Structures are given as C-alpha cells and as structure tokens.
Amino acid sequence: xxxxxxxxxxxxxxxxxxxxxxxxxxxxxxxxxxxxxxxxxxxxxxxxxxxxxxxxxxxxxxxxxxxxxxxxxxxxxxxxxxxxxxxxxxxxxxxxxxxxxxxxxxxxxxxxxxxxxxxxxxxxxxxxxxxxxxxxxxxxxxxxxxxxxxxxxxxxxxxxxxxxxxxxxxxxxxxxxxxxxxxxxxxxxxxxxxxxxxxxxxxxxxxxxxxxxxxxxxxxxxxxxxxxxxxxxxxxxxxxxxxxxxxxxxxxxxxxxxxxxxxxxxxxxxxxxxxxxxxxxxxxxxxxxxxxxxxxxxxxxxxxxxxxxxxxxxxxxxxxxxxxxxxxxxxxxxxxxxxxxxxxxxxxxxxxxxxxxxxxxxxxxxxxxxxxxxxxxxxxxxxxxxxxxxxxxxxxxxxxxxxxxxxxxxxxxxxxxxxxxxxxxxxxxxxxxxxxxxxxxxxxxxxxxxxxxxxxxxxxxxxxxxxxxxxxxxxxxxxxxxxxxxxxxxxxxxxxxxxxxxxxxxxxxxxxxxxxxxxxxxxxxxxxxxxxxxxxxxxxxxxxxxxxxxxxxxxxxxxxxxxxxxxxxxxxxxxxxxxxxxxxxxxxxxxxxxxxxxxxxxxxxxxxxxxxxxxxxxxxxxxxxxxxxxxxxxxxxxxxxxxxxxxxxxxxx
Amino acid sequence: xxxxxxxxxxxxxxxxxxxxxxxxxxxxxxxxxxxxxxxxxxxxxxxxxxxxxxxxxxxxxxxxxxxxxxxxxxxxxxxxxxxxxxxxxxxxxxxxxxxxxxxxxxxxxxxxxxxxxxxxxxxxxxxxxxxxxxxxxxxxxxxxxxxxxxxxxxxxxxxxxxxxxxx
Numbered sequence: 001x002x003x004x005x006x007x008x009x010x011x012x013x014x015x016x017x018x019x020x021x022x023x024x025x026x027x028x029x030x031x032x033x034x035x036x037x038x039x040x041x042x043x044x045x046x047x048x049x050x051x052x053x054x055x056x057x058x059x060x061x062x063x064x065x066x067x068x069x070x071x072x073x074x075x076x077x078x079x080x081x082x083x084x085x086x087x088x089x090x091x092x093x094x095x096x097x098x099x100x101x102x103x104x105x106x107x108x109x110x111x112x113x114x115x116x117x118x119x120x121x122x123x124x125x126x127x128x129x130x131x132x133x134x135x136x137x138x139x140x141x142x143x144x145x146x147x148x149x150x151x152x153x154x155x156x157x158x159x160x161x162x163x164x165x166x167x168x169x170x171x172x173x174x175x176x177x178x179x180x181x182x183x184x185x186x187x188x189x190x191x192x193x194x195x196x197x198x199x200x201x202x203x204x205x206x207x208x209x210x211x212x213x214x215x216x217x218x219x220x221x222x223x224x225x226x227x228x229x230x231x232x233x234x235x236x237x238x239x240x241x242x243x244x245x246x247x248x249x250x251x252x253x254x255x256x257x258x259x260x261x262x263x264x265x266x267x268x269x270x271x272x273x274x275x276x277x278x279x280x281x282x283x284x285x286x287x288x289x290x291x292x293x294x295x296x297x298x299x300x301x302x303x304x305x306x307x308x309x310x311x312x313x314x315x316x317x318x319x320x321x322x323x324x325x326x327x328x329x330x331x332x333x334x335x336x337x338x339x340x341x342x343x344x345x346x347x348x349x350x351x352x353x354x355x356x357x358x359x360x361x362x363x364x365x366x367x368x369x370x371x372x373x374x375x376x377x378x379x380x381x382x383x384x385x386x387x388x389x390x391x392x393x394x395x396x397x398x399x400x401x402x403x404x405x406x407x408x409x410x411x412x413x414x415x416x417x418x419x420x421x422x423x424x425x426x427x428x429x430x431x432x433x434x435x436x437x438x439x440x441x442x443x444x445x446x447x448x449x450x451x452x453x454x455x456x457x458x459x460x461x462x463x464x465x466x467x468x469x470x471x472x473x474x475x476x477x478x479x480x481x482x483x484x485x486x487x488x489x490x491x492x493x494x495x496x497x498x499x500x501x502x503x504x505x506x507x508x509x510x511x512x513x514x515x516x517x518x519x520x521x522x523x524x525x526x527x528x529x530x531x532x533x534x535x536x537x538x539x540x541x542x543x544x545x546x547x548x549x550x551x552x553x554x555x556x557x558x559x560x561x562x563x564x565x566x567x568x569x570x571x572x573x574x575x576x577x578x579x580x581x582x583x584x585x586x587x588x589x590x591x592x593x594x595x596x597x598x599x600x601x602x603x604x605x606x607x608x609x610x611x612x613x614x615x616x617x618x619x620x621x622x623x624x625x626x627x628x629x630x631x632x633x634x635x636x637x638x639x640x641x642x643x644x645x646x647x648x649x650x651x652x653x
Numbered sequence: 654x655x656x657x658x659x660x661x662x663x664x665x666x667x668x669x670x671x672x673x674x675x676x677x678x679x680x681x682x683x684x685x686x687x688x689x690x691x692x693x694x695x696x697x698x699x700x701x702x703x704x705x706x707x708x709x710x711x712x713x714x715x716x717x718x719x720x721x722x723x724x725x726x727x728x729x730x731x732x733x734x735x736x737x738x739x740x741x742x743x744x745x746x747x748x749x750x751x752x753x754x755x756x757x758x759x760x761x762x763x764x765x766x767x768x769x770x771x772x773x774x775x776x777x778x779x780x781x782x783x784x785x786x787x788x789x790x791x792x793x794x795x796x797x798x799x800x801x802x803x804x805x806x807x808x809x810x811x812x813x814x815x816x817x818x819x820x
Contacts, residue, residue: 235755361675368679376687382700383690385714385766390686394679519731519751572755581755600752609731609752 003068006056007147010097013049013104014137016042020107020130024123028196036123040111043126046133047101047108054101057146058088067154070094070146076158076577078547079166086171087161092295092311093146095174099291100136102175103182107133110186110211116642117207124193125186132185135318143311160547160577169229177222177249181287183215184252187259188284191277192326195333205267205276210641212263212280216256217632223249224625235583235598237517237613239621242391247370248290251363255283258359261352269349269414271341274334275356281326286363288319293370344416351409358402365394403458403505406498407465429468433460444514444616455509463502470495493635497628504624510617517613521603531614533565533595534558540599540608548573548582553599553608557588570599570610594618688766690714694741697773707769715745715775716764724759737765749777756782 020042027035057070061084066072074091075084089095107129114122140146164170190208194200226246231239240246259279265272296312343349369386376384407429411422437456473491474483516531527536536556543550550573557565568586575582585598593616600609691700691713699706707713717737724735734748747765757763757780767777 357671364676365679368683372683384687385690386683387686387688387712390682393682393686397678521729521731583755598752601755601757603731604726605728611752 002056002059003065003147003149006053006060007141007145009049009052009056010100010137010141010147013046013053013100014134014141016046016049017104017130017133017137020046021127021134022130023127024130025127028120028123028127033119036119039123039126039130040114043104043107043111043129046130047104050097050101050104050137054088054097057094057097058085060147061085061088061094064158066156066158067149067151068146069148069150072150072155072158074158074161076160076547078577079161080546082171083161083166086165089174090161090165090170091146093140093144093148095178096136096140096144096295097146098175099178099182100133100140102178103129103133103136103185106179106182106186110189121193121197121207124196125189128189128192129185132189132322135322139311139314139318143314157577160575163548163573163575163578163580163582164233166575167229167233169225169233173222173225173229176218176225180215180217180219180222180256181249181252181290183211183218184256184280184284184287186211186215187256187280188326191280192329195277195326195329198333198336200266200273200277200337202267202270205263206641208280209260209263209267210636210638212256212259212283213632213636216253216260217629217636219249219253219256220625220629220632223253224622224629227625228622231618232585232587233582235585235611237515237585237596237598237611237615239511239618242369242386242388244370245290245294247366248293251366251370252283252286252290254359254363254366255279255286258356258363259283261355261359265349265352269341269343271343271349272353273337274330277330277334279356281323281330285319285323285326288315288322292316292319341415343414346412346417346419348409348412348414348417351405351412354405355402355409358398358405362395362398365391365398369394399505400454400458403462403501406501407461410466410469410494410498425468425472426465429461429465432464432468433457436460436464450513452509452513455505455513459502459506459509461502462505463499466495466498466502488640489638490635490640493631493633493638495631496634497631500624500627500629500631502624503620503627507617507620507622507624511615511621514616515613515618517611519600519609519611521607522610523605523607528610528612529560530612532560533614534560535568535597535612537608537610543571543573545573547577548575550574550581551599551602553586553597553610555586555597557595566595568595568597570597572599589619591619591623592616688712688714690716690764692739692741693717693737693743693745693773694739696745696769697743698741706772709769709771711769712767713769713775714764714766715747715777716762717745718762719757719759720744721759735759737763744773746774747777747780748774749780751780753780754782758782 020039023035023042024039026032027038057068059065060068060071061075062081064071064075064077064084070091070093071087074094075087079087087094089098107126110129111122111126114125117125187208190204190211194204223246226249227239230241231237259276259282262272262276262279266276292312292315296309296315341349369390373384373386376382408422408426411425434457437453437460440456441453470487470491474480474487477483477486514531518528518530520526520528522528522537524537524539527534529535534557536558537553538556539554540551541554543552550571552569552571555568555570557568559565566588568588570586571584573582573584574580583598585596587597588595593614596611596613596615598611600611602608689700689707691707693715696707696715698704715737717739720736720738724733726733730750731752732748732750733753734746736744736746738744747767748770749765749767754763761782763780763782765775765777766779766781767775770776
C-alpha cells in the first residue's frame with residue numbers, strides 16, 4: 001500500500017512540476033502577477049510530494065518489503081537498519097528518486113530564499129527549475145520506477161546491498177554529490193532566466209553567487225568523501241583513479257570553480273557577462289553529461305549502474321534538449337550584450353580570466369580522456385583505454401602555472417595594477433615559500449629536486465601568499481583588530497579556500513613522491529620493514545559477521561628502534577548472499593602519514609599475500625578539500641548576499 | 654585598421670594559437686597513453702583486417718578467460734602466472750607479481766594491463782576483475798562470444814582458500 005502511495009505522490013509531483021514549468025513562465029511574458037505568484041507554493045508542494053515518495057521507498061526498505069522489486073534486488077533482512085536505509089540510494093532507481101527529491105529541495109529552497117528577487121525573476125527561475133524537474137520526475141516515474149512490484153511471486157529474501165556500498169562513507173557520499181550536481185541546476189536556471197530577460201547587471205551576479213557557492217560546496221565535499229571512501233574501501237590505497245565516473249563528477253567541479261571566479265568579476269566589475277552565463281550553462285550540462293555517462297551503461301567503471309539502453313536514450317535526448325535549447329537561447333540573446341568596463345593587461349580581471357582558461361583547459365583534458373575511448377570504439381578502431389599517465393601528466397603541467405597565478409591573483413587590483421608596488425610583497429612571499437619548502441625537505445632529510453619539492457614550493461607559494469595578502473588587507477583598516485571585524489566574510493572564505501588548495505597540492509605531491517608500497521607473502525610471525533616501520537603478522541583467523549564471512553589479520557607495527565606504534569586489524573570479507581569479496585583495509589592515520597594494510601588471498605603453505613603501504617601526507621589531500629568547502633561556507637555567510645535588492649519593491653508594485 | 658581593433662585581433666590570434674597549441678599537446682600526450690585492447694587470438698594472429706601484431710615492449714591490455722588449472726604460483730614470492738584464452742583457442746600467458754584482485758578466479762574473464770614480453774607473454778603491471786561475481790569485462794565478453802561464461806560458483810574447484818571453507 002505504502003509503495004503505491006509513494007508512486008501516487010511522485011505522480012502528483014510530476015503534475016506540480018508541469019504546472020510550475022508552464023504557468024509562471026507564461027505569466028512572466030504576459031505580466032500576469034497571479035501566474036507569477038503561484039510559483040513559490042508550487043515549488044514547495046512539488047518538494048513535499050517528492051519527499052513523501054522518498055519516505056515511502058525508505059519505509060519499504062526499512063520494513064524489508066521484498067514485494068518491491070527495488071528492495072528485493074538491493075536489500076536483505078540481514079542488513080543492519082542503517083544500511084537498509086542507505087540502500088535506498090544504492091540502486092539506480094532509488095538514487096534517481098533521491099536525485100529528484102534533491103532537485104525539488106533546491107527548487108523549494110530557491111522559492112523560500114528568493115524574497116529579495118523581483119517577482120518576475122522569481123517566476124522565471126522557478127519556472128526553469130520546474131522544466132528541469134519535469135524531465136527528471138518523468139524519468140524516474142516512467143523509465144526507472146523505484147516502486148515496481150514483484151507480485152504475485154515475490155522472494156522471501158532480498159539479494160542484498162552491494163557490499164561495496166555497505167560503508168559509512170557511502171551513507172553521505174551520494175546525497176552530498178547529488179546536492180552538488182543538482183545545485184548547478186539553480187545556477188543554470190538563473191542564467192536562463194537572465195537570458196530570457198536580457199538583463200545581466202551585477203545584481204544578477206550577486207543573486208547567482210551564493211547558490212553557485214552552495215552547489216560547489218556540496219560537490220567538493222561529495223567528491224572528497226568519494227575519494228576517501230575509495231581509498232579505504234577498494235583496498236588499493238589509491239585516492240583518485242581517473243575512473244570515468246570520477247571524471248564525470250570532476251568536470252562540473254572544474255567548470256563550477258571557474259564559474260565562481262567569473263561570477264566575482266561579473267558582480268564586482270560588470271564584465272565577463274556572456275562568459276559567466278556560458279559557464280553556468282556548462283556546469284549544469286556537464287552534470288547532466290555525468291548522469292548520462294553513469295546511468296546509460298556506455299562506460300565501464302566500478303560505479304556504473306546496470307546498463308539499460310532505453311534509459312540512456314531518454315537521458316541523451318534530455319541532455320540534448322537542455323544543452324541545445326540553452327545554447328540556442330544564448331546565441332539569440334547574447335550578441336547584444338556588451339561589457340562596458342575597461343581594464344588593462346595587468347589587472348585582477350585578467351588574472352581571473354587566466355584562472356578560467358586553466359580550469360577550462362583542465363576540463364577539456366578530462367573530457368577528452370573520458371570520451372576518447374568511446375569515440376574510438378564507435379569508429380571501429382578497436383577498444384582502448386586511456387592510461388592514468390595521460391591525466392597525471394596534463395594536470396602536472398597545468399597545475400604549475402595555475403598555482404603561480406593563484407599566488408599572485410589576490411594581490412592584483414581591479415582595472416589596473418602597477419607592477420612596482422607588488423614587487424616587495426611578492427619577493428617576501430617567494431622567500432618565505434623557499435624557506436618553508438626547503439625547511440620541510442630538510443626536516444624529512446631528502447633534498448632532491450623532485451615532485452615533492454615542486455609541490456611544496458607551489459603549495460607554500462599559494463599558502464604564504466594567501467596569508468600575507470589577508471594580513472596586509474587587515475592592516476588597511478587601521479588596526480588589525482578593527483580589520484578582523486570589518487573584512488568581508490567572502491574574503492576570508494577565499495583565503496581559506498586558497499589555503500585549502502595549497503594544502504591539497506602539498507598532500508598530492510608528497511604522497512606521490514614518498515609513498516612506499518609493497519605486496520608481500522607473509523606467514524604468521526613474519527615481519528616486513530617499510531619506510532622505517534616494522535609490520536609483524538600475528539594472526540589470521542576466520543570472521544563471522546552478520547551477513548558476511550571471510551578472514552581477518554592482526555598485525556603489530558613498531559618503529560625500527562622497537563617502539564610500539566599501533567595494532568592493525570585488516571579484513572577480507574566474503575558477503576554470503578552476493579558471494580562477493582571485499583577488502584577492509586586497516587588504516588592508522590596521522591597528519592604526517594598513513595599506515596595502510598590490506599589482506600590479499602591465501603597462498604599455498606599457510607601464507608597470505610599482504611599489501612603494506614606507508615603514505616606520507618595523504619590526509620592533506622582531503623584536508624585541503626575540507627578547507628576549500630569551509631571557505632565556500634564562510635563566503636556563503638557574507639552579509640551582502642542577504643541584503644534585499646532595491647528594485648524588488650518596484651517589481652512588486 | 655583602428656588601433657583598438659588591431660589590439661583585439663592580436664589578442665584573438667594569441668588566444669587561438671594558445672588553444673591550438675594546448676589541444677595539440679593534449680592529443681600528443683593522448684597518443685602516448687593509449688592502451689589498445691587485445692584478446693589472445695588477436696595477440697597471436699594479429700588485430701583487425703591488417704592483422705597487425707603488437708611489438709615486443711609495447712604497452713597493451715590483454716583480456717580473456719583464465720584457463721582453468723593454469724594458475725601457477727611461486728612458492729616463496731608473490732609471482733604468479735596464468736594463461737588466458739578466447740574463442741580462437743589461442744593461449745597467451747600473463748606474468749604478474751602482486752596481489753590478484755578479489756574476484757580473480759579460474760574460468761573468469763579478466764583484463765591484464767602491461768608490457769608485451771615476447772609474442773605470447775605479457776608482463777602485467779595490473780590485473781583487473783570487476784567486483785561482481787557474474788561480471789565479465791564487456792570487451793572480453795564481446796571477444797569471447799563463442800565461449801560460454803561459467804559463473805565461478807558453478808566451477809568444480811574453488812581456487813582460493815577463502816572459498817574452500819565456504820565463508
């Protein structure tokens with residue numbers, strides 16, 4: 001009964017989205033105030049009904065209702081209750097419903113927080129959101145119905161949740177990622193609404209900025225969490241695989257980052273207008289492309305859902321309508337937009353333009369590397385794969401000028417900057433960076449010109465520069481204590497996010513250079529020494545979990561001099577229902593290094609294959625991501641985003 | 654030409670040049686990193702209409718079904734070698750040192766990536782099998798159309814010790 005209610009609720013939500021997609025948009029052309037006023041309640045109603053649908057599916061999962069096909073395929077009565085609930089978004093159908101629910105949530109949120117927007121703008125933005133909602137709700141309802149029944153012959157036991165997804169990281173990774181993906185729909189709707197109206201002033205950019213920041217914040221957190229999950233759950237000790245699905249989430253992130261910076265120019269200086277709009281369209285289009293790549297089965301990856309060509313075709317058509325329609329509108333409107341402001345070659349505008357160029361080149365690299373194998377195969381040239389070295393090499397070369405620019409950028413003024421006043425502070429930053437980088441290398445006793453040194457130099461350059469810039473900015477307010485209170489939140493946010501980037505560069509470079517890994521054959525009592533740590537295999541025994549069996553290994557870790565460091569417990573689980581093997585790595589994490597052990601297969605002669613890693617600074621990668629998100633959060637709290645726009649009243653009248 | 658237009662033209666040319674250069678560099682890097690996929694039959698008889706055989710020392714991916722009974726382990730290290738086959742009946746050998754993926758089993762389709770050591774032997778740096786028991790890499794499935802894929806659960810002997818005591 002409840003699943004049927006869920007389906008009914010979803011049908012109602014579809015009806016609301018259709019009205020929302022039509023009435024306010026039409027009303028905006030006929031200046032019909034009543035038509036515009038229905039947008040907000042419609043958005044809320046749509047959200048409430050998708051939420052009901054989502055809760056209905058969760059109820060079915062919680063109560064092991066195996067008459068629902070989706071539950072039978074993705075859950076089992078043996079699962080702990082929290083994994084039963086997270087299994088809701090463990091399948092294609094369930095995660096699509098979650099996607100729909102989150103999209104409706106963003107729509108309702110825009111309605112709720114748009115009091116400062118002119119009514120006309122409000123109606124158009126919500127109307128565009130409604131149109132996007134139609135596509136996804138229809139997809140969920142007609143192409144991937146999560147409430148489909150197995151009646152009359154239903155199984156007594158479900159076939160269990162994919163063991164890869166039975167992890168705490170997985171509980172929040174998809175919701176965060178979807179919040180990010182779908183959040184760019186708001187930027188997209190803002191851009192379309194502005195295109196329809198033909199007005200791109202700095203107020204428009206000020207409205208669009210917090211929404212873009214919010215979406216970017218969630219996407220960053222989602223990607224970081226995914227990377228951390230892969231690190232601990234896949235048992236290879238890697239944190240980024242250039243897997244097509246990772247790439248699919250990385251592309252909107254890159255364009256979203258470019259968009260945040262470009263929006264700053266549009267808000268502050270009223271230029272880069274058409275460029276900003278194009279980026280807003282691009283970020284959401286790439287989100288959709290990601291959804292298509294993951295859900296159509298054209299790509300092979302650990303993440304992809306079961307292939308279904310029909311779904312792929314639906315998503316492809318939707319993708320083409322969204323991209324084609326928005327570009328058509330863009331082409332017809334944008335030629336008349338002129339930016340008035342002038343700026344010189346050495347100005348913040350050009351610095352941010354440089355930022356955009358590098359970020360978009362990076363996007364192009366990822367896009368090319370992800371789609372090239374597809375094209376190659378379709379042309380009948382044989383199947384190929386693009387090796388990790390391609391991406392690593394390209395990002396290596398792109399990162400160097402990008403980081404150099406990033407260190408300099410915040411110091412440069414709008415419009416025009418004379419070189420002379422910057423020479424002194426930049427020289428100071430350079431000296432500090434050298435001291436920090438070489439000091440760290442000296443502390444770890446390995447001064448060679450390698451990737452780690454380069455990473456440290458670039459990281460220190462960005463980090464030191466960001467700190468000194470904010471210090472200098474604070475002093476301009478008279479005294480430091482006065483400055484701390486007066487400086488805008490968005491400036492703090494920027495500084496923290498830039499430091500996060502620096503931390504991440506250092507983490508990546510150090511991990512890549514100094515990680516030591518070894519696959520060894522060990523019998524009980526054997527010892528292996530790696531990077532100054534001695535690992536001793538003490539015991540291997542059988543495991544008895546609620547829905548899995550397998551083996552567990554116990555290891556002691558000591559330093560070379562004999563001081564005890566930690567005890568490690570690694571597991572190799574075999575999930576009984578899906579008969580699937582899973583590696584649960586043992587990790588001892590510190591800021592300066594991770595000890596990582598995973599248990600491999602049993603070998604002849606009472607021995608086991610064991611993988612041992614020492615990974616210096618690997619935590620810094622995720623710490624950097626967290627700092628970037630924190631920066632976005634702080635920037636989001638900036639007071640000026642909550643100021644009511646002066647023309648809002650005029651539009652109401 | 655007006656000086657402003659001239660300036661704009663110059664910057665346009667500069668930007669276009671940069672983009673062209675970047676794309677060129679990208680395609681070059683891409684070329685260096687393409688790993689062509691072969692099955693044992695294609696490796697030995699040649700790939701495509703031209704019957705092109707890869708050179709010794711070339712990086713490539715080799716995919717096929719692990720020949721049951723061919724997995725042999727070194728007694729003291731993690732060195733392992735096994736044979737792959739496809740519907741052509743040709744057999745190629747893969748040598749690997751390290752931990753095989755959780756779902757590596759005899760009779761299962763796998764993909765190995767590495768460098769060709771001689772005409773029929775691949776020195777693999779990576780062995781891939783997806784985390785799913787019924788799974789066969791699509792490239793392998795396509796190449797193996799003739800051979801019926803036997804899910805590991807139906808195989809008479811379970812090669813890994815973990816399975817031998819049944820979980």
